């Protein structure tokens with residue numbers, strides 16, 4: 001990262017390199033009146049700069065010592081090897097003997113949160129207190145209030161690079177498989193998933209809402225002659241779910257494709273995507289983290305092996321045998337999903353699996369019932385450590401059945417008339433799936449809270465920053 005910004009110039013003296021670097025003043029320390037140490041940070045990297053008074057009587061060192069933390073600073077100087085390791089930095093290979101110093105943007109002297117405070121856990125603070133040091137712990141809510149500062153931690157810098165890679169791999173894999181990237185409207189006339197979890201708005205006098213998913217329009221794109229489509233875009237859910245894994249706005253990675261082999265093809269794509277390419281890429285990027293706890297990385301073997309596929313019935317049986325009360329034709333609640341994740345891990349030695357053939361009653365109206373038993377559906381969810389990351393299915397492409405299923409769920413068919421009509425003009429059997437980007441990254445990185453993987457999270461209480 002430094003090479004990108006440093007303008008290298010030959011300096012006088014053999015083997016000396018003169019550089020110019022711009023960064024944020026992460027730490028400033030004065031040693032006497034004539035020397036100051038300045039740690040500059042750029043993205044996840046830092047470098048120590050030594051400002052020592054030359055002919056100016058220590059003026060530059062005093063100026064450096066007076067810089068407020070996080071001010072943006074330009075330095076020009078000569079690269080040297082550090083005499084001693086730099087504390088609290090990620091990069092200690094070289095330091096810069098400063099010749100010129102300019103403050104480009106001065107940060108307020110009392111920042112609402114410190115970058116270091118933001119990275120500290122309560123345990124760190126307790127440990128430091130026991131050792132007689134002064135440390136501050138800033139809770140997640142306050143960190144999110146000052147997200148611009150919070151984002152500067154090395155961990156956050158890594159998280160959003162991982163997220164970018166996950167999205168990138170998703171695109172690359174699909175493009176190489178002949179999929180076309182599309183953008184569906186986010187202003188639509190009604191619910192796309194059924195249910196009331198929509199943000200309603202007035203669209204020039206007409207009732208409208210923010211799209212709960214690209215579901216209906218991605219299917220219509222397949223009917224429009226695109227055999228294989230994908231979309232990366234915002235998804236809006238007006239759920240009042242204050243949990244570690246729900247957001248009111250998240251990034252959906254969506255796929256829809258015409259099927260030859262009914263729903264097994266969609267399942268295979270989900271498995272291929274998530275378990276091989278996504279994982280390899282993520283694990284590579286995760287080297288950015290200083291992860292000392294191996295349990296925070298998913299087991300590579302779990303991903304690269306054949307994805308375990310369980311029928312819903314079998315999952316129900318496993319739960320019942322473990323003494324969990326579940327309705328065989330009902331949905332699994334969060335605790336039951338978590339418990340099943342543990343049972344699967346103990347029995348099959350994997351934290352990654354697919355649950356297939358859900359009861360039709362617990363799936364959206366557009367889901368295809370199984371031909372051998374319509375009480376069940378051609379659908380699946382993919383779980384990591386007992387938490388859902390992907391949901392998919394074969395869709396109903398028969399308009400009469402689609403309308404009947406919508407009506408049976410109390411949906412006003414008038415609001416989706418154009419969607420249902422799309423299947424009257426010749427429509428291939430098709431299926432697809434949706435993945436939540438923030439949720440995948442949260443689970444890949446073992447982060448425990450989805451707000452950490454959303455740049456500026458929107459949850460039921462948060463609309464700012």
Ligand code: 4AD
Pocket residue numbers: 193212213214215237239245246247248250252254255388389390391392393432433434435436437438439440450
């Ligand atoms: O399970 P969902 O609601 O399925 C759909 O939207 C379907 N249209 C997908 C399909 O093609 N059949 O959402 C898909 C994924 C979930 O598996 C989860 O990863 C994520 O989106 N997700 C959320 N992420 C964050 N906050 C929320 N409130 C989420 N709801 C779902």
